[in-house]
Amino acid sequence: MTVQGYDPRTGQPVGDPVESTSDDGVDAVCRAAAEAAGPWSARSAAERATMLNRVADALDDAADALIAVADTETALGRPRLTTELKRTTNQLRLFGEVLHEGSYVEATIDSPNPDIVPPRPDLRRMLQPLGPVGVFSASNFPFAFSVAGGDTASALAAGCPVVVKAHPSHPGTSQDTADVVANALRAAGAADGVFGIVHGVEAGKRLVRHPSIKAVGFTGSFSGGRALFELANSRPEPIPFYGELGSINPCVVLPDAAARRAGEIAAGYAQSLTMGVGQFCTNPGLLFAPPSLVDTLAEAVRGSSGGPMLAERIRDAYQSGVDSLGSSDLVELVATGAQPDGGWSATPRLFRVDADTFVANLEKLTEECFGPAGIVVTYDEPETLLDVLGRLNGTLTGSVHAEPIEHDLAGRVAERLRRIAGRLIYNAWPTGVAVAWAMHHGGPWPATTNPLHTSVGATSIRRWLIPVSYQSWPQELLPPELRDSNPLGIPRRRDGVLGSR
Structure with missing residues (x-):
């Protein structure tokens, strides 16, 4: 058997097929x-x-x-x-x-101490492949x-x-x-x-x-x-x-932010929703906002356009997902973006649902629809919003859009989101994952398995x-990272104190 590549713009084969590995x-x-x-x-x-x-x-x-x-x-x-x-x-x-x-090896050294209970031998621990x-x-x-x-x-x-x-x-x-x-x-x-x-x-x-x-x-x-x-x-x-x-990446727009920055927020949302034809693990599939923001969001999504998706089965799954949503009586289709021509193309969609209906149909309405489709969940009271957020499953990210006057509420929203999301974002959108020391790209099930x-x-x-501890070993037989001389000069924890000794 072989594996064949295809051009998503045309649906036609490209390149030579690659042999499947026996x-x-x-x-x-x-x-x-x-x-x-x-x-x-x-x-x-x-x-x-x-x-x-x-x-x-x-x-x-x-x-x-x-x-x-x-x-x-x-x-x-x-x-x-x-x-x-x-x-x-x-x-x-x-x-x-x-x-x-x-x-990264987490080198840790505990000096021997025969006078404590139980007595402590010379212990040295590090991570190894x-x-x-x-x-x-x-x-x-x-x-x-x-x-x-x-x-x-x-x-x-x-x-x-x-x-x-x-x-x-x-x-x-x-x-x-x-x-x-x-x-x-x-x-x-x-x-x-x-x-x-x-x-x-x-x-x-x-x-x-x-x-x-x-x-x-x-x-x-x-x-x-x-x-x-x-x-x-x-x-x-x-x-x-x-x-x-997979992840639905809930984004929350608080009332003052919606009132003061409606156009900016809607434009940013549409751009994030349709980036890469919505084929990002951090795509903002779920947006919580006051009802007043819906028309502006719909206008922004109507001004967006789709494009070819990566594979025919991905396009078909997306189409099946939006068709299922559109044919249900749970949500209202409020905007459709420009429809691209040919190939495995997908068209942006924005749906609306009120918070009560969303909660009553949580499992169905939180299924990831991989592609440029989003659901805006409207809420009237902050307490309703907080209750709904507490019911969501694990996700990679959670975002909050707020004004300074709303910092107390934003903090309460963040407290809900931190229990389900691996990265919390303030006044920005989740698409785009920096490669850095402080980045966490993960989250509770079903976003990730760990x-x-x-x-x-x-x-x-x-x-x-995996960690390995060495007990009472001579210096010359220890890994360099654990020797007293610290020949690599790496940061280590010695007798409970983190430093470079």
């Missing part, structure tokens, strides 16, 4: 990763940082060719893809900085959440070999990117097994089940992620599965590491 092929890639795990984890953090920078340089050098292929397979456009590829190489370089800084990991590429970010994306960068930085499962929506882009990454690592001196790629649905299942794989990262649909999550947990040796499964961890930012490296 069971034997998956086994070979995973065995190579297992063989490379020891040597790769034994490399110093500085060496791994250098190699990640080499990969980033190679991707930058190949940018024109990679972007050209990606545009034909995704229809995301060269400007967007250029920015995304730069984000991808910046992620790799960020993890080089993480490795040099060193606090899990082993080979599987990474599933996302459809909506062919670079930044794909073959060389954040999961791959963080896992390689942690000292874990990576086997990527390519996304079927962009097989050519995936294979070309994988070739650049593999060649750059090989030229820098890494073993071939440090990085590999497989194609095909069955190859993905076998990857999750393979005994050499010790953890999996996934960004995609709820149904696909849930199936793989259960597969990872049903293995003879269950493994961590870090899945990002709200403790992030898939974006410096601390995403934590997913691929």
